[in-house]
Amino acid sequence: MKHRGRHRRRRRGRALRASLAGTALALTAAATLISTSQAAGGETPGALSSLTSAGELRALQLRETLADGAGLRTLTDEMGGGVGLDEVLGSANHAMRAEADCFSTEKDNLPVEPAASRAYCWEPGDAVDDRWVPRSVTTSRNNQVIASGWTHSGAGSGSPAVGTTSDGGTRANGTHADGAGGDGADDQGLARVAFVDASDPSNLRYRWVLLVVPTAGERGFEGLRARLGGMAWYEDKLIVTARGPRSRGGQDDSLYVFDLARFLRADVTGSEAIGRSGDGWSAHHYRYALPAVASYTPSKGGGCDVRDGDGVPCLGSLSLDRTSTPPTVVASERSRPGGERPARVWRYALDITGDRTGLLTTTGRGHTAVATEAYETDASGIGGVLAHRGSWYVDRTAEERESHGTLWRQDEAGAEATKCPAGKSDEKSDLQSYACWGRHTSSLSYSPETDEVWTLTDPIPERVLYAVKLSDIEDTLD
Template sequence: MKHRGRHRRRRRGRALRASLAGTALALTAAATLISTSQATGSGTPGALSSIGSSSQLREFQLRESLVDETALDALTSEMGGGVGVDEVLGSANHTMRTEADCYDTEKAALPVEPAVARAYCWESGDAVNDNWLPQSVTTSRDNRVIVSGWTHTARTGGADDEGLARVAFVDASDPANLTYRWTLLVVPKADGDGFEAVRSGLGGMAWYEDKLIVTARSPESTGRQDDSLYVFDLRRFLRADVTGSDVIGKVGDGWSAHHYRYVLPAVASYSPSSGGGCDARDNDGVPCFGSLSLDRTSTPPSVVANEWFRPSSEEPARVWRYALDITPERVGLLTASGARADVDAVQAYETGAAGVQGVLSHKGDWYVGQAGRDREVRGTLWRQDEDGARAAKCAGDVAGSKAYACWGRHTASLSYSPVTGEVWTLTDPIPARVLYAVRLSKVDSALG
């Protein structure tokens, strides 16, 4: 792969020149220069490089596995029947704070340029709960429902809780009064005997028609990286009638979901066709899912994804696309083919950006959210294509200078709402957890 080789030759060249310089002073000066440049966002990742060879594209291939519908129907019947999103929203028992009620530390995470259209902060108990980490966001087509995915960090509760995935369904029909209800993501057991927890970093999610697609870990995954996509039917929420137990599954004559009132069972999953997990060490092998979002402007509609490497690394991330099926009986699933139901990426690129936290594609343009080099530095939202990269510029650290580090601090995934024209994202650390939207037109007009 020519462009990968180019990056590696550059790294080897830099290492050789540093070695030949032979002085600690030279090494320190070089490190300081690189750190300052990257921290202030003064450089660009350049143009996207197309990935086109069959061997390279094979690394993105997934294999479809559908949940046995008979077993799912039996579980639904045993739990009293399925319910839809409206019931979940109608039972909302948490309230979000408007921007005016957010704390200064939360508002400090908002972007400098462009300005937010609106922002919200979580109810106080969730805003400071370090057991759960907010990672992803998506919206309904009409933007009346916002969905946010959180993963359990297992700071307390033990290893059994690590990777649990809960989703906040937010009623956004009244922009001045957002309320939400938590739901636990589960997967029906293969033997038909109840359900078990989905384990996921929930780095990304996409809502298309009646399906919610999230990043997750397959049973074959050996690490804590999301190597798969799981699909959930938003018409099939199930009620858990035991809410005072840590158990996930059957409890006596009832059902428990780790204290949550609702569970959402998976109806399909997509895991690497190679049969193993993903490789998060570099961009040579099967990629891990860093985030996911929906592109309604492609034909057919599609989901786009990215992998993640630390901002301090020089490993360029890949971004890629899977087509969604639009046939009536499979709407919202990925387009699969062949006897083994393989799913191929229909487009893939390499971006020069490291530390990619979220990706969005709209009308052929790619928007790449790049984290700051350290936690106190703002990120950058790049618009990239095969011709180059552009981003908003704002005041830099040096008087009169301009830098690209204008996006929010600690941002996670991205999502676009077509009705309002807003790009949604959220931040994860305590005490700076905020959910906000910026108009895409403002993002484009602010490009430097």
């Protein structure tokens, strides 16, 4: 099984070469495709290969753990009751910069073709803070709110699964204002979300919210310490992928679900503590904390390993597909840009019943979520994945950090990529190149109301949040 993906690629390669040998025209087209894809930093990923065997699908199963409902209600009551998203947005205290006010280094990371329909940059303090790294983006259904997940640069120190017991809070030694992050070692690995009020496209403002995990101890909750990867928003649930610490030869990756109808308001804002602080509650200087209500961990033990293409996948990007029935979240596994090993993309069905709306659909006594569809792609270094009306869009990171990435649309019939006008790629060549998507992008999210695909970039000083019309993407596919 270790070399199954390699053998599949070889079989597809032989079939492709045989079909291209039919006519001179096909040979010419193939030569053009190879030269342009090499200029983009990699060959075409070709068609998706369906994964159907029990062993392949078993590696994608997740086990559900729900937070203690009674304990979470008690915590919410003790903190003065749950707060809605409207209050969080109403207190937004950071301003996005319009594209015209972005640094030139930030704008240089926008796609060459198709052009961004709109772009924004973070407040200068967040744009150059190397302690916090933007990882993911998603939008509300009406596109009036944008959520962006960030992780402290020391991610990976570990966080308990929902429902576990802990009596200790977390402290940091640095001091900072709301949302700026501290300097202490205990800040490392914390995760937060910028909730952006996008109701006025000319004046975007945002508020930082700390992600937390409820505990059964006196402290009440702890900070989620994991590197965020992807993010999806369905109804009142926010679903994120979180890379945990290394253990048992691999990494413990999970999905966490947060209830957007239950923000917790901290009444102690001058403390580094997370959880109960004296007679009040602290969220590490943040005014609001968002508690997890469920977590999903691999049913197959042993953690994930990025070197193993057949075992438990290391979770990468995540997004929402509203065009499937029922709605689903689609995921990709992490893989190295330019690597030889295929990557997997798959989906889980979302529950749409009663108080389980927005959780993953589970079966059996083990409350197991199973992949309803899974594929293997030869695309490596996937920065974001999106599924829409049967097509899969894969954001492929360039091997060279200074090069633009590539956006591919794949299905079981083949692959197409957005292309640049002649002479406008990273390569100094008159050949048309596929390396024309944004640089350093992470995460993809589609908003059907505005037909926009949102993504963001992460390095300093090159951080930009932007959208591209899906119809424009379709028009530039080659």
